[in-house]
Amino acid sequence: MMLSRLMSGSNRSLDLPCVCTVRLLDDSEYTCNVQRDAKGQHLFDLLCHHLNLLEKDYFGIRYVDPDKQRHWLEFTKGIAKQMRSRSPFIMCFRVKFYPPDPAALKEEITRYLVFLQVKRDLYHGRLLCKTSDAALLAAYILQAEIGDYDPGKHPEGYSSKFQFLPKHSEKLERRISEIHRHELSGLSPAGAELCFLRKAQTLETYGVDPHPCKDVSGNSAFLAFTPFGFIVLQGNKRVHFIKWSDATKMKFEGKTFHLYVREKEEKRLVLTFIAPTPEACKHLWKCGVENQSFFKLENSKQVRTVSSSNLFFKGSRYRYSGRVAKEVMESSAKIKRDPPEIHRAGMVPSRSCPSIGLRLSSVPRTRRRAVHISIMEGLESLRDSAHSTPVRSSDHLDVLTHRAFRETVISDEAYTPCCSILPTPVYDSNLELSFGQQVNGTTCTTKDEESDLAAPSIPDMETPPPALPGPEGSVQREPEPEQENTFLQSVLRLLAVTLCLLLALLLLLVILAESDLELAFLRDIRLTPEFQQFHYQYFCPLRRWVSCKLHPIIRLIDS
Template sequence: MPHQWALLFSALLLQRDAKGQYLFDLICHNLNLLEKDYFGIRYVDPDKQRHWLEFTKSIAKQMKSQPPFTMCLRVKFYPPDPASLKEEITRYLVFLQLKRDLYHGRLLCKTSDAAMLAAYILQAEIGDYDPGKHPEGYSSKFQFFPKHSEKLERRIADIHKTELIGQKPEISERNFLQKAQMLETYGVDPHPCKDVSGNPAFLAFTPFGFVVLQGNKRVHFLKWNEVTKLKFEGKTFHIYANQKEDKKIILTYFAPTPEACKHLWKCGVENQAFYKLEKSSQVRTVSSSNLFFKGSRFRYSGRVAKEVMEQSAKIKREPPEIHSAHSTPVRSVSHGESFIPRSRSQVADTSEGMAVISDEAYSPSDSVLPTPVAEHSMELAVSRQINGAPCSIEEEKESEASTSMHGERGDFGADSRSAQEGAGGDSALSEVEQVNKFVLSVLRLLLVTIGLLFVLLLLLIILTESDLDIAFLTDIRQTPEFEQFHYEYFCPLRRWFACKLRWVGGLLINK
């Protein structure tokens, strides 16, 4: 596994100006993945802000940190119907992403649904229940959620023992996808914000529209065809929509930082284009601001959902053979216990969970990877063998257990902090960058001020010196205030300038 990833990145390093599309195509080629439009590459900058790698731009220019760069393959656009994806490899990768969402407290659900989802995972991981291999309490060894009760563990085991006997792994995974798709939080990648009253809220984009989650409920849901505009200014994010009976609404939220707000806006622009448009030729460049202000400009690049599904239907190759090594975290087991997961499972380190599966609570803030990335973050890594090629979608803890790209395990996506190794001066550099930004903003302000003064001076000269017979100019000239200004201030100032100019001219002639 390590040497194959080394070859992949060696090829990338040969092209220093390589664009994001180059890296993405390399990964998809190694995974033998054709339905790749649902996926993207995510990275975290030194300020712990997440980004999607833009495929049309140079990789090096998008990175604020120093190499080596750590990036993670993720589901970027959740399929509206994941179980109906054409190829099993695509369904498997989406399954791993949703399993990760469940573990990180993003795909929350009622306890009954949680038990069923976990049982599907268990069946896919270890196969049929076998009393000789699976002792009492075997389901408690797996970490399906950040935190759950013994009662839920027993329910998971009961379903696995009685209802799923004989299901092959791929069938269990498909059933998992069908169940997950029906949940209200399917496809939710929460962006923490605050509403106009200062109350915490989570904004997210799903295959079906824009949602706002507060407390334990969904407070807003706008279908994609109802959303007319997404705009941001600094930390402020606006959503414009037209609902039934021509009811126009504007929702306003505040992100933690301007960078987080811009990331939120770009995610919204891409999701709306992907799910709403009929053809990629309809995609237009979007501006974040008004007509008279430059703002940020962004354009989604790629196919839209309808085109992706049409293209998938044309795939006629033999399905690639999948030899999977699943990555459900396994809790620590003492040496005296004999339970060992089968080869379809892989032991991974786990962290103490914070979120709770319950009938009421929805709290994406308890996720170990909110936006921006929290201090104790977890990233998506790869541990899978497809036709002899490794891929990376398993959880790793940010601790001594995590490994960098060039580490012993050779995983493509490890902990986000490994991207910053060898960049110990990042904090100092960021301070310098902040000073530079401040200086540039002051210079821009001065230039604008000087420009305005120049325009005013030009208008003043036109008023006082020109003979233009224009009605509004004549009216201004005839006012007492202007006549006083003209004779008491402007004329003496003009004579002073003329005197100085003659003096300078005399000096130049004498020389």
């Protein structure tokens, strides 16, 4: 009776639906109920139907596991098994593969969603640019969201009430207003969004979502995947750019990530990096496999299951399950329907700076936490708020004042990643962080999102070692002790696998020769002339020899 009650209670718990809440790009939320065994594809289809989205292959759903590690939801696997937490499940809808040419997208609704994502990248410091480009991009956003300049509605200094960029100055705000007033009049919201995307795609950090790591020398770096290839940001420059066609293989072992690069004269080079955790390294590897499959392959039939290691079945195996970029473009060209209605999100009051008064933002934010970081720390200072790094706690926080915030400046020099790049935080829909940096002797701030569920903080960092010397494209060589350890590990794995195979073969032979199992395939093997010859000429003499050797020992034990 008790057992039946327990089983019935278990069955009822399995029948209960899971509540999924997905935060969209405009910071609204979509909530639905799904069965506990529902696949990720089911939730994604419901979400795309809600958004009236057909060109959906560029997008994905993100979630964070209980260890604060970020993941992309796999559509071929169950939602509940991936989340490893209790319902309700909190996720985010984001651009997973940035289109190489946003203007080539067929539908306006798709361009609008990509516009929202790139606008977030600009606001959170992931899309780097000079002051002139930043002013133009901000003016496009202003035109798209409030329309033409109207003296009756837009008094002097109206652009200062909006937050488009991680850093502002009065000069920059005046320049934004000038462009909006005199150069963009008459431009429709869709036209302003398209111009914004065309300008953004020309920047080198378009589509970049950096993963923190270190090279083999211990220098901090950020790895990122773009529509065109694999890049490495280190110190204040981009030290590597590898086209997808030149990246022959990616693999990882523990926290170590390897990228194999094909160069001229059939030479192959290896770039090696160390991720913060094994989980972060695996996530980095999977993101690389997916991006390379999506942007490089001609069709999805070319997709193959890849392994993180060369040695038999050791390591993780993964297979990209979606369509590739060329198939998506061909499918988009066949779309024939009336353009869906787009409900553009307006600007909303900010709740993050009450001391400043009413300040509006096109990217809604929650409470703000500030951290002072020197420019000398570069990218190293941002690693604990990055895309794939679990959140770590810290008590060393230095809150910036309103005056420092108002004195922020974007340099007109060529961009440097260490100045303003800020990778995606753990919950990038509501997460807000800010940090101060020294640009041309002036303190400036950058802001990012802060989660309602977890408030990550950035620990104080010491100044990292200098950037890796050498020209762009130089290769980081693995030290000799590391090579020796890797070789020994490979030999031991080979010996272990060989021993297991021999034991399995011996067990099979014993079952064939000694067991009374009357299975059809065993009987067929026993009746073959080769097996009978092996049995009488080799196995039986070996069995008698082993019996003679063990007989005295057995008698001794019995006595």
